[in-house]
Amino acid sequence: MVAHSKSSGVGPELALAADFPEPTHEQWQAQVAKVLQRSGLVGDDPAGPVEDVLATTTYDGITVRPLYTEPAGETGVPGLAPFVRGSRPQGSVAEGWDVRQRHDNPDAAETNREVLADLHNGVSSLWLRLGRGGLAVDDLADALDGVHLDMIGVALDAGAETTAAADALFALAEEQGVRPHALRGTLGADPLGWQARTGQAGDEEEAVALAERCAGLPELGALVVDGLPYHEAGGSDAQELGCSLAAATTYLRWLTEAGIDVETAARLVEFRYAATADQFLTIAKLRAARRLWEQVTRTCGVAERARGQRQHAVTSPAMLTKRDPWVNMLRTTIASFAAGIGGAQAVTTLPFDAAIGLPDSFARRIARNTQSLLLEESHLAQVIDPAGGSYYVESLTDELAKAAWAWFQRIEAAGGLPAALGSGLVADALAATWEQRRTAIAHRRDAITGVSEFPDLDEPVLEREPAPEQPGGGLPVHRYAEDFERLRDAADAQPTRPTVFLATLGSLAAHNARASFARNLFAAGGVACTDAGATESTADVLAAYDGAPVVCLCSSDEVYADRAAETAEALKRAGARQVLLAGKPSGTGGVDGYVHAGCDALAVLTDVHEQLGVRR
Incomplete structure (x- = not known):
């Protein structure tokens, strides 16, 4: 929108959003609620503010909200106390970092x-x-x-x-x-x-x-x-x-x-x-x-x-x-x-x-x-x-x-850091946080691209000269990917790649989404997948079954209702020791467990390794 200004003396100026009414917080909430309702994340009548659905919590218990409308805390100016905005007045402009x-x-x-x-x-x-x-x-x-x-x-x-x-x-x-x-x-x-x-x-x-x-x-x-x-x-x-x-x-x-x-x-x-x-x-x-x-x-x-x-x-x-x-x-x-x-x-x-x-x-x-x-x-x-x-x-x-x-x-x-290190106060607090972090990583809430998400089983392993061993004996040293990488290492060390059979039920359109999810999850543990392809019956699945000890059913909820229990029982009779289902827990007969978004992927993969005889 163009507004003409008599005060500038230089002709028309762009007012941009100045001529539009400022939206209220309530209007923003209403629009966000519509999006969340269409996504199925909230019902037609949310119990609380929609911000709660989008908020996340850090490992320090700090709630990160989706929208901030007010400043908080003392910031000052660069180069002056409290130095929040930088230790030097000119920031990094003079010479960079x-x-x-x-x-x-x-x-x-x-x-x-x-x-x-x-x-x-x-x-x-x-x-x-x-x-x-x-x-x-x-x-x-x-x-x-x-x-x-x-x-x-x-x-x-x-x-x-x-x-x-x-x-x-x-x-x-x-x-x-x-x-x-x-x-x-x-x-x-x-x-x-x-x-x-x-x-x-x-x-x-x-x-x-x-x-x-x-x-x-x-x-x-x-x-x-x-x-x-x-x-x-x-x-x-x-x-x-x-x-x-x-x-x-x-x-x-x-x-x-x-x-x-x-x-x-x-x-x-x-x-x-x-x-x-x-x-x-x-x-x-x-x-x-x-x-x-x-x-x-x-x-x-x-x-x-x-x-x-x-x-x-x-x-x-x-x-x-x-x-x-x-x-x-x-x-x-x-x-x-x-x-x-x-x-x-x-x-x-x-x-x-x-x-x-x-x-x-x-x-x-x-x-x-x-x-x-x-x-x-x-x-x-x-x-x-x-x-x-x-x-x-x-x-x-x-x-x-x-x-x-x-x-x-x-x-x-507690007497200062030397005493807190000696008493175990620091070690215990850090260990508690590590367990929270480790759990989030295991459930893939904290996703690690290339490791817990989107792993590549055909990726060649980089080799480097070993780095000098660093002094240890105090606080542990962790990497966030270490648990998943231990599983990958164990799977890679086997004479042949451990494999799970995906019992894909129905057409490609019916099973592809969950089969892709399952294939990605198992690959995070170094486990490859074979699949039955499009099938119309339990007999088709059994004809494609390759004898893998672990099987995962993959399809839509509608197809599961018709064929999952029957196929699971048939696969067990054919030699499968463990039958999983890709989807939320539903009480399906013959199924030993479920894999789904938010599940404990690390526990699932560890159990699959045991079923497949993978040794560390």
Whole structure:
């Protein structure tokens, strides 16, 4: 619609929607109710608001609603407290975020080739795993041969050998003639992260000594608060945030008790968070993390200018799959996007084959290029806080911050993170969340593309050189796909592919939808399917039956009513040990179980494996 404006002096202007009446919330509800009624999701007279049907709940108990009409929580402006909208006034516009690639190959020569290739092709800082689980500390100089330490940042991750790694870095800088003041990155001391990973108490004195060493260096941090151990143990976003905040608070206590002023102590700490393919939760998590840190540092007396949080976001190792690893490219792209939008200063995109072993050059290139495309072609960093003003994101940030703060208070009430790790408080809470997550994955409410949904039985398995074994003994390390992938591995190890017979009843139109569903479900456990095709009678099904111990009936409800019980009994007489039916439980005679949307697919597949004699 075109409206003529006399005030502009430049002729007609487009009013767009300005001349239309603003729709009310009640009108929106009425339209949504019509759609849900046509879909069969609600009756003609819904018992409650239609929003309840569309709402989902996170693992922190936060209800995600389909529509948000009001802002929530304090957001401020970029660069000022509470730093929800970013730690810097200009956001990422000035220079983007730091593209940080991880290196853990124990071969120093190969690591050097990978490092130089990364730096030549867009990476701006390095994350080096050293000691147990990575490159030998003594090989650091060889791995960084040709690298100018005054031009790139280095984040060390050396566990129990942190001091030795720091000594090696400073020695290399001195050899290059680089003054310590020019060094950027972090020495990576994380005693509580080490305790979480290994169950062994970290070295407080080492952390304090390294902090004192870096106190006068403006761009080099000493400590890292790593949220990945809690994330990989199956924890929720709020649990990861709360544990991270408790670790950082402990580090502040240690440093200030050693005589380091609180502002310097806060500057020396960098936070590492997991970025997942749930882009809005990742954006909200990074925003909530800055708000929580600002609250702690403000209470400790830190000046506003020094309350911003240094964030390093890593695409989640837990979400990566070994099966159909190409889908990991999509997962890590979404996660990297969310990390950048969420305001992380450094982002690591893990290669798509990282769950299989040491990444190859192609996978590393794809990981680099993912961020290059986001920065240079999508121009994400040229907008200050793109998520700002979204009622959904701001509400999610507010609720996530409150849930994380409540968990942080529980940890503090238990004596702080060291005590909570030692008593099992943290482990028990994370284990409970993991069981909830595991159940959702088993029922395919949390679908994993290429693994629990749309698996490809003919997919060739990628092979990679094994990655170094990481220190363990503390919190468990999970991947979301691990249960389904164990079934796939067991099925693949059999001399012949285990098979289920689909007893397709009726015409193609009658059985195709449920046969496709069943074939997809069984493939998630590495089980192939044969089928009877179009059949007109039980005799047709028996003529096509190949003797498989497990059979699944597939057809429409109408055909089931006529033929399912009779066909099931006939198949059992022909040798079938177990007869399933694709559809909701209906009390059909002769049927031993049902497969349907929302069923416990993992339990069904485990039982089918047992019936077929599949051994792990």
